[in-house]
Amino acid sequence: MREQIRARVEQEEWEALRQGEEGNTELLARIVQEWQAQKVVLASLAEIDPSPSQALGRLLLSYELLQQATVSIQPPASLPVPTAPPAVSATPLPRIGGLENNSDDW
Numbered sequence: 468m469r470e471q472i473r474a475r476v477e478q479e480e481w482e483a484l485r486q487g488e489e490g491n492t493e494l495l496a497r498i499v500q501e502w503q504a505q506k507v508v509l510a511s512l513a514e515i516d517p518s519p520s521q522a523l524g525r526l527l528l529s530y531e532l533l534q535q536a537t538v539s540i541q542p543p544a545s546l547p548v549p550t551a552p553p554a555v556s557a558t559p560l561p562r563i564g565g566l567e568n569n570s571d572d573w
């Protein structure tokens with residue numbers, strides 16, 4: 468639904484907003500589009516803090532802290548000693564019912 472809205476804007480201010488050969492309708496459409504984008508940004512900031520200036524302050528502080536943070540990964544104090552593989556027995560494995568029993572779970 469379209470609604471007609473009237474507003475008074477100083478000619479000088481209106482012309483300062485205009486880009487190139489933009490007509491009044493195009494300028495107004497761009498202003499509305501930019502405002503809708505700003506509403507999305509303000510909603511995102513409100514999730515951080517209800518006050519936009521406080522939210523921006525928190526974001527800037529977090530950014531500054533991240534820029535100063537350093538991460539260091541320390542190697543373990545001692546490397547684990549590799550264990551020898553289990554010894555292979557030379558004795559043949561017993562057969563149970565024609566199947567070779569190679570574990571203790573029978």
